[in-house]
Amino acid sequence: xxxxxxxEEENPILHRRDVRFEVVHEDATPSxxxxxxxxxxxxxxxxxxxxxxxxxxxxxxxxxIGYAKVYDTPEQAREVEQxxxxxxxxxxxxxxxxxxxxxxxx
Numbered sequence: 525x526x527x528x529x530x531x532e533e534e535n536p537i538l539h540r541r542d543v544r545f546e547v548v549h550e551d552a553t554p555s556x557x558x559x560x561x562x563x564x565x566x567x568x569x570x571x572x573x574x575x576x577x578x579x580x581x582x583x584x585x586x587x588x589i590g591y592a593k594v595y596d597t598p599e600q601a602r603e604v605e606q607x608x609x610x611x612x613x614x615x616x617x618x619x620x621x622x623x624x625x626x627x628x629x630x
Contacts, residue, residue, distance in 0.1 A: 572598035
């Protein structure tokens, strides 16, 4: 899977960058999480700072286009993004599981 950044737009009010990208893949459309991890690596960011909103593939093509928001910190992502989008991108899920495990032990 190869990711190319098509455009980036700064959004200083929300402490993020809006990124449009293109993914060239060999097999089926890659999962949201694999795209998020690859995009985070390309941008030198933590995976919890990247929220992938869309990955669209035209029928029969080996190329997808997508849209993501790259935040300065994971906390800012959790403040701004809607819950369903955080769940789709598995942001904050690990911390919630750790808190639940600690509460059960007590």
